[in-house]
Amino acid sequence: NLVTALNQKAAGVMVYQSAGSPGASASIRIRGNTSVSLGNSPLFVVDGVPIDNSEVGNGVGGVYQSNRAIDINPNDIASLTVLKGPAATVLYGIRAADGAMIVTTKKGQKGKPKVVFSTNFVSSQVNKLPEMNTLYSQGRPVGGVPTWRGPGDKEGFSWGPAIADLEFDQDQNNPLAPPARDFSPDGQYLYDNNGFLVPEGQGNGQPAQAYANNDNFFVNGRSTDNNLSISGGNDVINYYVSTGYLYQQGVVPKSDWQRISVLGKVSADLTDNLNLGFQANYINSGGMRIQRGSNISGVMLGLMRNTPTFDIANGYTDGREAADDESVYVLPDGTQRSYRNGVYDSPFWTVNRNPFEDNVNRVIGNLSLTYEVLPWLTISYKLGLDTYGDSRIYSMDINSADVPEGQVVMRNITN
Numbered sequence: 001n002l003v004t005a006l007n008q009k010a011a012g013v014m015v016y017q018s019a020g021s022p023g024a025s026a027s028i029r030i031r032g033n034t035s036v037s038l039g040n041s042p043l044f045v046v047d048g049v050p051i052d053n054s055e056v057g058n059g060v061g062g063v064y065q066s067n068r069a070i071d072i073n074p075n076d077i078a079s080l081t082v083l084k085g086p087a088a089t090v091l092y093g094i095r096a097a098d099g100a101m102i103v104t105t106k107k108g109q110k111g112k113p114k115v116v117f118s119t120n121f122v123s124s125q126v127n128k129l130p131e132m133n134t135l136y137s138q139g140r141p142v143g144g145v146p147t148w149r150g151p152g153d154k155e156g157f158s159w160g161p162a163i164a165d166l167e168f169d170q171d172q173n174n175p176l177a178p179p180a181r182d183f184s185p186d187g188q189y190l191y192d193n194n195g196f197l198v199p200e201g202q203g204n205g206q207p208a209q210a211y212a213n214n215d216n217f218f219v220n221g222r223s224t225d226n227n228l229s230i231s232g233g234n235d236v237i238n239y240y241v242s243t244g245y246l247y248q249q250g251v252v253p254k255s256d257w258q259r260i261s262v263l264g265k266v267s268a269d270l271t272d273n274l275n276l277g278f279q280a281n282y283i284n285s286g287g288m289r290i291q292r293g294s295n296i297s298g299v300m301l302g303l304m305r306n307t308p309t310f311d312i313a314n315g316y317t318d319g320r321e322a323a324d325d326e327s328v329y330v331l332p333d334g335t336q337r338s339y340r341n342g343v344y345d346s347p348f349w350t351v352n353r354n355p356f357e358d359n360v361n362r363v364i365g366n367l368s369l370t371y372e373v374l375p376w377l378t379i380s381y382k383l384g385l386d387t388y389g390d391s392r393i394y395s396m397d398i399n400s401a402d403v404p405e406g407q408v409v410m411r412n413i414t415n
Helices: 086-096 213-217 299-304 319-323 347-353
Strands: 013-017 026-030 043-046 049-051 077-083 100-105 111-124 139-142 145-148 166-169 196-199 221-233 237-249 256-269 274-289 356-374 377-396 407-414
Touching: 043 086, 049 356, 049 377, 077 086, 086 100, 145 196, 213 299, 213 319, 299 347, 319 347
Parallel strands: 043 100
Antiparallel strands: 013 026, 043 049, 077 100, 111 221, 139 145, 166 196, 221 237, 237 256, 256 274, 274 356, 356 377, 377 407
């Protein structure tokens, strides 16, 4: 993100990253906030053309959206200037009341064609999580006695017996077995391949365990960024053409974001005094965004509240493999397999059954004429364009916690 690249690069410029999710927005402030009710972001100007850097749809629930300056490929940038206070307002009016970020992209130079290729690879992982309970099982005191109560009871607490005092059993005839609804027709306990839990000495002898649910859900994120440019020129004309492809996979399974950028620039001296310039930048961006925040379908709520005695990955130790197996998050009757039987969405249900996809197509360009009247006097005219369409499709499958009856939302944003 062009905005995050500015962090700690200039005095008085503060950058705030909303999340580590692929494509998540970042906000920027120059000398802090100046208004309570209005926007506080600086104006972005690319090669003399003001561009949109808004973000639409970010809130306390839902998914993380992008700020639109994320569409600019940082590999195409030659220089960036921060304008503060009156200097910005004089040049760009009230829109630059909170400052301006003046971006100049690369251009061709006189000489033989120059070809540049670059590639980057980044691996990321979760390195900080809240400390989790690993001592006590799902359940609560019943008659003053800590008692295991399983997912079929929709139990929300982990105030049951110590896990070290429990063991597994698969025998449906055990007097302590859950109701018949929690078993498949062939007698298999639906919520755990190892079976249900009973006090030590009353089961099959296999000790209960605290599952490593965080380790079995989060994955290593990967990012690749490839860029190719060709530039050159002579005494009359210069050119710069580039293409870039960025692809990110997040630490949450199935989350990703990509940006494809193509930029073309040409500048020609029509006469000794008259120059014509043209450039166009096409960007396609978007990806799969994951539910989060104040949202019972958000991955963190279903993950962090998950009891240690419920194996969220159903036997898998790799989050990507678990996300690809429907039996991890769906019971045979089509309802959710989760620690509270669908009160909160399983994170694996969310990443598969509650998708949010966006697809942005954007064009930024300009046409310029520059006439040198005298060595110290130049007249210039520039016509610029910044337009995009943002197509979003968001759905909640039937039996999702937030919308049990299911829904599909389609939203098209043009600017």
